[in-house]
Amino acid sequence: MMIGNKYLYIIGGPTASGKTALAVNEAIRLNTVVISADSRQFYREMSIGTAKPSQQELDSVTHFFINNLSIHDEYDVGTYESEVIHLLDDLYKKHDIVIMAGGSGLFIKAVTDGLDDFPEIESEVKEKCQLILDNEGIEGLQQFVRQKDPQYFAEVDIQNPRRLLRAAEVILQSGQTYSGFRKKSRKIRNFATIKYLINPERELLYDRINLRVLQMVEQGLEAEARQLYAYRHSKPLQTVGYQEWFDYFDGKITRNQAIELIQQNTRRYAKRQLTWFRNDGGWSTDLPGILK
Numbered sequence: 001m002m003i004g005n006k007y008l009y010i011i012g013g014p015t016a017s018g019k020t021a022l023a024v025n026e027a028i029r030l031n032t033v034v035i036s037a038d039s040r041q042f043y044r045e046m047s048i049g050t051a052k053p054s055q056q057e058l059d060s061v062t063h064f065f066i067n068n069l070s071i072h073d074e075y076d077v078g079t080y081e082s083e084v085i086h087l088l089d090d091l092y093k094k095h096d097i098v099i100m101a102g103g104s105g106l107f108i109k110a111v112t113d114g115l116d117d118f119p120e121i122e123s124e125v126k127e128k129c130q131l132i133l134d135n136e137g138i139e140g141l142q143q144f145v146r147q148k149d150p151q152y153f154a155e156v157d158i159q160n161p162r163r164l165l166r167a168a169e170v171i172l173q174s175g176q177t178y179s180g181f182r183k184k185s186r187k188i189r190n191f192a193t194i195k196y197l198i199n200p201e202r203e204l205l206y207d208r209i210n211l212r213v214l215q216m217v218e219q220g221l222e223a224e225a226r227q228l229y230a231y232r233h234s235k236p237l238q239t240v241g242y243q244e245w246f247d248y249f250d251g252k253i254t255r256n257q258a259i260e261l262i263q264q265n266t267r268r269y270a271k272r273q274l275t276w277f278r279n280d281g282g283w284s285t286d287l288p289g290i291l292k
Contacts, residue, residue, distance in 0.1 A: 006098075006191040012037075012105070012195065012197050014198075014200075014269075017199075019101045023061075033095065033098060037065075043070065045227075084111045138164065141161060142158050145171070157239075160239060195283045197284065221245070225241075229246060240265040240266050
């Protein structure tokens with residue numbers, strides 16, 4: 001339903017699908033701004049590995065929520081929801097249409113629908129879940145969530161320990177699936193959402209991912225990861241494109257293996273992003289008619 005003639009035009013899709021370029025072009029055409037919904041691009045220390053917009057793209061269109069945090073900052077999706085909603089109140093004073101672009105489905109959904117009500121987690125439960133991660137690594141959390149909530153496991157970025165920890169905590173605390181809590185009624189927003197999904201052919205997408213990883217290496221991804229090695233245990237760095245380099249620096253794998261794993265894990269990440277968007281509903285693969 002259209003409310004107040006204000007639109008949030010969301011461009012979603014998997015990594016390497018062309019979201020940034022399209023968002024910039026559309027923002028220029030519509031004389032508006034772009035809000036990033038890529039949670040990895042928030043952190044200013046992580047640039048090459050997160051495929052941030054180029055400096056030329058940043059200069060051509062005003063972007064929000066890029067380089068706004070440090071890897072040492074505490075941040076979550078609830079804070080993002082609150083900050084974006086307040087920002088939109090200001091932006092809609094100047095623009096009828098604001099563009100949001102990114103592949104972090106949970107962050108997008110928080111803005112459009114609001115967050116679900118989850119149970120309070122007792123400290124004892126948090127400690128138990130943290131012990132799984134400490135003693136068994138991320139593989140232990142993956143196995144726990146896969147067994148207890150296969151629906152969520154099919155959607156979540158399984159290389160993201162924050163998401164897995166959160167799901168494990170809710171499951172352990174409630175005795176129910178994490179996905180079972182994600183069914184509340186939508187919040188009423190003062191804008192209408194238009195959701196456009198970039199959905200390339202799988203072979204094309206995978207080729208683009210493989211090429212992009214090689215381009216990142218040429219641009220200095222290894223050096224960027226080495227600069228961040230001392231902070232390798234921080235939560236934002238528990239992600240594809242960095243963890244593989246850390247394993248290489250630790251002597252666990254070769255350099256070529258690190259690059260191949262980044263390609264492989266990025267392809268898997270893209271597949272899970274598409275699973276999220278398809279399950280979320282309301283996404284069109286045709287450009288919105290009113291915006292053509």
